[in-house]
Amino acid sequence: MSAPALDRPSVEPSPAAKPERLLSLDIFRGLTVALMLLVNDPGTWSDIYWPLRHAKWHGWTPTDLIFPFFLFMVGITTHLSLTQRRARGDDDGALARQILRRALILFGLGLFIAWFPGYALAGHGTLADRAAAQVLSWRIPGVLQRIALCYAAAGLLSLRMGPKGQGALIVLLLLGYWVVMTCVPVPGTGATGLAALAHPGATVAAAVDRALFDWGAWGNHLWAAAKTWDPEGVLSTLPAIATALLGVQAGRWLARPLPLPARIRGLIVAGVVGVLLGEIWDLAFPINKSLWTSSFVALTAGMACLCLGALLWVVEVRGWRRWTRPALVFGVNPILAYVGSELMAIIIGGVITLPWDHRIAPLQDVIYEAVFYPLLPEKAASLAFALCFVALWWAILEVLYRRRIFLKV
Secondary structure (H helix, E strand, O other), rough: OOOOOOOOEOOOOOOOOOOEOOHHHHHHHHHHHHHHHHHHOOOOOOOOOHHOOOOOOOOHHHHHHHHHHHHHHHHHHHHHHHHHHHHHHOOOOHHHHHHHHOOOOOHHHHHHHHHHHHHHOOOOOOOOHHHHHHHHHOOOOOOOHHHHHHHHHHHHHHOOOOHHHHHHHHHHHHHHHHHHHHHHOOOOOOOOOHHHOOOOOOOOHHHHHHHHEEEHHHHOOOOOOOOOOOOHHHHHHHHHHHHHHHHHHHHHHOOOOOOOHHHHHHHHHHHHHHHHHHHHHHOOOOEEOOOOOOHHHOOOOOHHHHHHHHHHHHHHOOOOHHHHHHHHHHOHHHHHHHHHHEEEEEEEHHHHHEEOOOOEHHHHHHHHHHOOOOOOOOHHHHHHHHHHHHHHHHHHHHHHHHHHOOOOO
């Protein structure tokens, strides 16, 4: 079994040519995953350098590029993987079953992370009371859940639609989402236009999230930090599917029988167009990662093309590969890196506690306050903890890589 993000397919310039290996695809995915761990695991959330924070609402920071870059890569590898499997003789029925199975496993892993460690952190009282409280607050949307839905949509649509159909669907998704978010009056306020996007809990997307996941006496299953909306909600998943489909288009371009420099130039041109379109669209539909606005899709897809094009030139054309090993080990085991790091963060962030400084503190606080905080300024100490966390996972993945052990779903 292998996860969509774990497939490392060859790019085939022509049916008769030997499959072309592009190491850059694994490197790009690996850098994305490593950065994901870096921003998700600071020593303390109260002291973080601004590039490692998400934008509070409208606008973007480098951190806001990470998730769409990963979805873009899901689209690329989905196209290349399906092309290879079709060439081996797999029919569309078998491919569709495989896509759905993988998506269900990814979705289930996301739910498991949201539950873990279940009753242990759900509060006080008896075991039964804590278990019940956990079920009532169990978040249903999430990062892996969105990846699963976008992968399933991109994969199934790739089986049924050609490039023109997918292009038309991307345009429809982005324009349709813009219309819904700015022209449909927000329930309860009637706001439209830019006023309908001013507050996180007062958008059409938030209203849809509450309608689907706030079950009253049966619990609120939205993002715990808000409870009135979810950054991985249902409506905003539609433009996220467009991000994955744009990745499919990039994968199709990379597989064309053209010299690699020509393919790189095509990516760069597409990247410039995407960034310009996103910045222009921002004037009418602000760039916003939490809403996954259409301008955000255009901007981040353009940035992904530019970064991938630059990486292809550095690694494939210039042959500068000595620095790539750490990124490679993240790139070939991304699901293990993400799921394992999330579970580890939960364990050290609350499951394991120790007496410390006249209180019972999570293990992470003890490590941070004993080792990092006394030696460095606050923000630097928080970053140092995150870097050590990433280094720990690099060491784990390096051992697994040498033993050819990969998590596949």
